[in-house]
Structure formats: C-alpha cells, structure tokens
Amino acid sequence: MNKTTGVITGINGNMITVSFEGSVTQNEVGFAVRGDERLKSEVIRIQNNQAFLQVFEDTRELKVGDTVEFTDELLSVQLGPGLLGQIYDGLQNPLPELAEKFGFFLPRGVIMDALRPEQNEWEFTPLVRKGDRIKAGHALGTVPEGEFTHLIMVPFDFQGDFTVQNIVEKGKYRVNDPVVKIKGERNQTHELSMTFDWPVKLPITAYRRKLLPTEPMITKVRIIDTFFPVAKGGTYCIPGPFGAGKTVLQQITSRYAEVDIVIIAACGERAGEIVETMREFPKLTDPRTGKSLMERTIIIANTSSMPVAAREASVYTATTLGEYYRQMGLNVLLLADSTSRWAQAMREVSGRLEEIPGEEAFPAYLESRIAEFYERSGVVELYNGSTGSLTIGGTVSPAGGNFEEPVTQATLKVVGAFHGLSRDRSNARRYPAIDPLESWSKYSSVVDKKIIDDANRFLQKGSEVHQMMMVIGEEGTSVEDFIIYLKSEFLDAVYLQQNAFDKVDAATSPERQKYVSALIDDILNHDFEFESKDEARKYFYELRQKFIDWNYLKMDSEDFKKQEQSILTMIKGLNRDEKGV
C-alpha cells in the first residue's frame, strides 16, 4: 500500500493540522518534514480530510505547506533482549547514546535504535524444533540477559496457530538476525528475529488468564509492608503535595523492592531526580543478585522540559516494556512519577483539539484513560503455566495538594492501595509522610492482622487524644489517655517513620518487621503505671531513643541483640521468652 502524505495547514503549539488524500489511521505515526529534520508525530484525530497530529518535538520553524509523511504504523516500541539497564526518552530513544553523539542538548528530529543492534550479540538457545506447533506469546528460544533468562517469543499480535519450519542452532546472533521461520494456517510464512515492535497503547494479552494479586510485594518500607501493603501484580498510588516525599519514596522502592525488574517512568518531573538514579544505580549492588542494580532497571525519562506529547507516550512506553518482561514469568514493578503530568499532557492536547472540557479542563475521558493504565497491571498465568506480574505504582501531584481533584479521584477508584502523603507529616519531618489514618490497602500484610489492628487502634485513639489536648490542654487529659497518646507517638516515631538516608534503616526486611512489630505490640498492650504525665513522657522518650538507635543496627549484629536487651530491661514485666520469640 502506498504511504499517504499530506501538507500542514495549521500549527498551534505542538499540534499540527494536516490535509491529506488517501487513508490515515488513528494513532498512526507521521513525520513532519522540514529540511533534513523529520519530526515524529502521532495522529490524534481525523476529520474529513484533515488529520490532527501531536508533534513529539518543538514545532518552531515549521510552516504551513510543509509535508507530512504518514507511516501506517501505530506508535510502537521495540521489544527484545538488551532493554535492561537502558535509559530511554518517552519514545524509546536511548539518552546516553544521544548524549554521546550530540552532546549536552537533546537534538530535534533524531530517532535512534533502541537495542544497539550492531553492538550486541546474544547467545540464543532454541526451545522449539521443526514441526512444533506454536502461537503468539510462545517461547521460541532463550538468551541470557544479565541475571535473567530472556524469552524470545512469537510476536503477540500473530493470530492463529503456527508451525516451526526451521530454527537456527544454538549460538550467537544479533537481535535483527532471523532465528526462526514459522508457517501459519494459511501457509503464510514469517521469518522472525529476536526483536519485534508492539504498539504502546495496546495491552499485551498473550496469556492464559489473569489471577488475583495475593502475594505481597515487599518494599522494605515498614509503613507500607506492614500497614498499607502492595501485592505483586497490584496497583497503588502516592498522592501528595509538592515536597511531601513522593519521589523519595519511589526512589527507595526502586532500590529495595523485592521484584525482578523495576521500570522507572520519570514522567514530566525534574530531570535532576532521575539523574540521581541514573548515576547511583550502576554503583549499587542488588542484594538479591549481587549485580549492579542498573541491570534490573529500565529508566524512561521524559522530564518536564522535554516535549509534552512524548511525555504522554512515555507512560505507555514504560508499561509496554513492563508487560513484555512479565511475559517471561518475571515480577516487574513499574513506578510512574508523576501520573498527573501525564494527565496534564492529555489535557494540553485536549485543549488544542478544542474538546469539551471536564473538571479543571481535563478531558472527559480522563477517568477511563487512568483506569485503562492501571488495568495493565496484574498477575498472569502464562501459556507455559508459569506466572508473571506487573505491579504499577503511580505518584499523583494534586493541584494545591488537594485530593479532591480529578486525577487523584479517578486514580483512587481503580487502585488497590492508597498511600496518601500529608503536608503536616512532611512539615514535621515525619518521613515517609504517608498518613496512617487516611491511607488504605486492599492487600494483605506481612505482619499478623492482630498486631496491625492493635496499632491502628492506638493510632486512632492517640490522634483523638491529641486533638482533644489541643482543645482542652494537657492538664485536662487523664494520665491513661496521655499514655495512649504517648504510645501512638512512640509507634509513629520508631516504626512508621523510617530514615531513607540511613543504610540500615532505609530497608527493613519482612522478618525484621515481624520481629520488631511484635515487640511494639507488646509495648502498646502493656499496662504502664506512671505517677505523672511528665514521668510517662520521660519514660517513653527514653524508650523511643533506644528504639531509634536499635533501628540503625543491622539485625544480624551483636549490637542489635545488646540493644534489644537494653530495651527489654527497660520494659520490666515484659518477657518475650514466654512468647517463644
């Protein structure tokens, strides 16, 4: 089929109007041509013989009358071995290679191969033989990619059954080398290499079925794993005003989360933040594999000064890469910071299309787009019986820090856990500033329910006492109530709060969480007798001190045991041995 071309008839910000003859597909890619530059664009509306395209680049110096070449291909990413450890922009251009070639600044109109097809060779081991029956999503062979066994699969959009006609021997190949030939039901044949494209806005559904997310996804953040857990294949969101700690929380999660692969989508936020990850990860070792953390990470960076349309695409790019590794039976975590910037990108486009605006000028389809995005998470049972998961965690940046706004509200309707950050807590430097009274999770915790219920009760009652004290003063409060308040503050200080910048405290294993929370539970339920509030306060402050010091000690160290003894001595009458701990 002949590729369609058109000419620009209007330019408004990053949107161009193009009149064309022939056929144009919604969401297909077109290129606005200006001299040597070809500016990548995507069709977002077709009306009569006019197509509206969002341009993924700065539109300055384009003119009415310039040519647009349509490609008849949807906006896609390239899948195959070599994605891990990469740093891409929202359209999968490798940023380090752009830097190598073009220096400090991002060039306009440049498209680069995502998988270094020339440099890399992969050790391919066939999994199927001539005559085997296969279909979309089935593994044809494997290549080792770092710690992982990367499955080379039949492209996910191949329809029907296929027969393997021939397959190469085990050996080294480049991603674009043909490795297998298959024949379809109507005798059509395909030569497949180790890579294929997938349109980013379509979910990958080459699996047997979706399962309910049940297994905890350990983040090593105490307040999350214990109180507001996330499940593998689940979804969660982190709304919070600026500076409340959304990004830091995602950064520590990207380091410590117990998953196979982490995909970081830096979507419309500061470039500086992703630089930290880019520079630090290669130097940090992943305790699970002993290799560098970067080897399990993919970064999609479309930061706030990069083109807005590509920001919209970046979230889909990241999700597609996540789904791809999930198809290999791996547990993948996608962290998107911030989904509000993605929503704003949609809003900008919608405004230029002069669509009827909804609340705060967001488009009417905002809610369904957010739902579709989080729906791409999940635990799936694959054709070979193994399971893979994609967990999605997104930050939300509500205007004015007010959760009653469209993006937060639409997100809360679809996610499985809500980690709401509170301005009061971050102001008081109580990090992570997840509000323990507002947040919730539908997933199950690593810690016994009884302990959590106790803790919640104390937090709730403690907060009530605190409120009351603000009204009637400390002198009007009974010693009993005051002790409840002190207990809740103690729990907050030594367990809910966690120092992200301390090597030990930053990551608490589930075992440690169980161990420490049990002791805290004992303390919460212990009947303390104090003469006065001042005495009670003094006691709890000392206890807090000991606990904080304890938190900074490695669990397998001598000092840890010593400190624990010192704490136990302080809590006279509490005997842990009785409980067989």
Place this chain on the structure above:
Amino acid sequence: MKKVYNRILSVVGNVITVRAEGIAYGELAEISTRRGKSLAQVIKLDGDIVSLQVFAGSRGVSTSDEVRFLGHPMRVSFSENMLGRIFNGSGEPRDGGAAITEDVIPIAGPSVNPAKRIIPKRMIRTNIPMIDVFNSLVASQKLPIFSVSGEPYNELLARIALQAEVDMIILGGIGLKFDQYMYFRNVLEEGGALNRSIFFIHTASEPTVEGLMVPDLCLAVAEKFALKGKEVLVLLTDMTNFSDALKEIAITMEQVPSNRGYPGDLYSQLAARYEKAVDFDTAGAITILAVTTMPGDDVTHPVPDNTGYITEGQFYLRNGRIEPFGSLSRLKQQVNEDTREDHRAIMDGMIQLYAQYMESEEKRSMGFRMSAWDQKLLRYGKAFESRMMDLSVNIPLEEALDRGWTIMAECFEPHETGMRSDLISQFWPENGNTAAVSPDSAEESMVRSGKKSEPDSKKSSAKRKPAAKKKQAGPKKSSKKTDRSQARTKQAADSGND
C-alpha cells in the same frame, strides 16, 4: 528577503492577526505603529492567518500598520560586552548604551539531555542558618522564594547574590517596580558586583507581555556563559508576573483555562524555564533563584503550586524570616552528608522540636496551663527564632550547628531531643542545660537586643566582607568545583574553630 504586510485583520488583547504566507511557527515580526516599533511573535498558524503576540502591547495598533516578518525566531546577543549592561524585555539597551548585535543566539533552546546531567554536589554558602543548615542551597539548584508583597524578598535575593561565590549574576526583572530595580542596581554596584552582572529588566509600568521574554533572554545568555565555564546565578523576580502574562495571552487566544484562568500548560511553561538550571560537568553551572509572590498569601494558588512541583524546594519568606515549615531544599541531602556528621541530625531534629514548640505555643495562646515540657519547648522555640531564624543572623554553617547544640542543651535533657546517642555523646555541650554563656553570646546579645536595628545589620555585613575577600584570594578558578567547595568547607570549619 523580508516580507512586509500592511493589513492587520484583527486586534484582540495583545494578539493581532495578519494574512501571510510562508511564515514559520515562532517567527518574529516587527510592527511599526505611531508609538514606535515593537517585536511580535507568531503563536498560531491557521492556513494563511497568522496570529502574533505583540510585546509592546496592542494599544495604538492600527489596521494599516506595517508588519515586517524577520525570518527568524527571537534571539539575543551574547558577549562579554554585556557585562555591566542593562537591557529591556526585548533585549534592547535600557541604559542608554550602544546596542549589542554580535553573536546572536536563539532563545529557549533545546533542553539538556538528562544523561548529560550530573548530581549536584557543591553547596553555595550564604551564612544564613535557615538556608545553610536547614535548606542548603546547591549550585545548579532552581529555587523560588515564596512570599507576599511587602516582604523583603528582593533584599534576600540581593544578599544571597552578593554573598554567593559565583562568577556572574544575571537579573531578570518581570514587572519589577522601578524602585526595586534601582535597589538591585545600587546594591550590586556597592557590593562591587555590577561589572559581573547583566540585567534584563521589564518594569511594572511596561506592557505585561513584554515581560514574557525576560526569563528566556536571561537563561539563554546564562547558558552560553555556563558552557564557557562560568558559574552563573540567575535571579528572576517576579515569576508570578510572568505567569500572569502567560494567562493574559492564553485568555486572548481563547484557550480553556484549567485553574483560576491560568492555561493548562502553565506547569510545562514554567518547567521549560526552571529546568535550564544545570551543572555542566565539563563547564560551568546555572543556579536559578526566583521570586514567586503568592496572590492572597495562598500557596495553593496555581502559580506557587505549579512552581513548587517544578523547583528543587522553596524558601518561604514570611514576617521577614525564612519559615522552617514549607521551606525546603530538595538538594540538601546531596551536600549535607559531607559538611559535618551532625548536620542532618540537627537539621531534622531541631525542626521536629520546633514543630512541637508550635503546638505548645498554640496551647499557650489558648490559655492552657503549660506543663514542664511545654515550658521547655517554649523556651526552645524562642531561642530558635531569635538565634537561628532571624535573618540578621549571619554566621557560617559550622558555627550555626554548634549553636544548635547549645540551644538544645539550654532547653532539654539529651534524650528529650530524639537525637541519636552517638551524636549526643560527641556534640552535646559539656555544661549542657545550664544556659551557660555560650561562645556565640556576642552575636546573641546583638540579636536579642533590638532585632534588626541599623547598627546590627551594619555590623554583620561588615563582618562578612573580609571573609568574602579571603575566599576570593583562594584558588578561585580551580576547575574542579568539588575541591573548591571542600576547601571552602574546610576553611569555614577552621575559622569556626578558632
């Protein structure tokens, strides 16, 4: 080949339309009206209808005025000759000097590849404890001062500009009041910094849209100098005026507003400017300090709100002090690990205690009886406010940290502070909890008696000048800055010890 048109189709707000062909998006035009010439920029193309935003405003534009397209987008010259000069919002001289036309560069150029950025590591010392201790400023940071009119935000900007060790200062005034403009001029002149400064000034009496280019002009020039190895500090005041100019254009173009009339792309527009802050690993750096006045003192107003999401923290300036709550330097953890080991603990611990003080203070103001603990907190809060928060306090970081321990020791038992035991054993003053005469008593008494009285501020500025000179004598031009800041830290530590 310049195209000239004589037929203006419409004049709406500060946007005009003409019928023209072969015009590029973003191209510049010159309009000659009876009031003189003005630049205008193409902001929309629809067939052969071209919409232009007129920088000098549309007042007095007649349908038969001449529109001449210049064939290029907005540019600015860039040369050493600009140092010490003052330009307007279109980049033309406003100091009566000759126009500079050499080496023109486009403004609003492409963004820096994130892969080329480096982790900022150089602290900019200001000798203001609320900054150095609690919210350290870092080279390449972008940071606004959130304030309301009447607060001394421009004074704070000027003080930081003079005290910070940078090679160049670029001041962008957007809707700047004339007296404030003169103030900056005079202060930088007196401080001997004028000859390393460039001003782009749009004043409050000029049409709002003319201020729109100021940030881009400043940042384009800053970028070039930074690429040549210069440490550039860009001051932008006031970015709320800039945002209001954006709003005005958006409304004229009938864009659907997202929030209180501001366009949906306000975030992206502001980010495009602030993200120009950068540290080039093989060259210089751009640090941006901006003023964002909050209409109605409301931080949830779209301008401060969007700004806060973009910048690397913010300083809240209220009642002449930098507020501990809300103020934030997101880059502080990049630098406060290597200053002194108690820096982070002091930073968090003192603020947590101050938060508790605020509660006690609230209870006190409601007439509740104060417990012994409340009394301690009240005492602490007062000491913190007068000896740390007050802007007249002008001491190096190390001295401020020592002062932090002194204040805590005067008010609390060690364990009440929540500080880690190892730090307490190392830093807790020997004669703690006695309100003993502390080494910083000279300054204290100065601050305690008559806050911010004239002689005091003279005294402190007199104190700081020799120090600045001493630093300049040091290895100023050593190319690797980490060394420089370490040397600086060491120097300050030494001076703190003697």
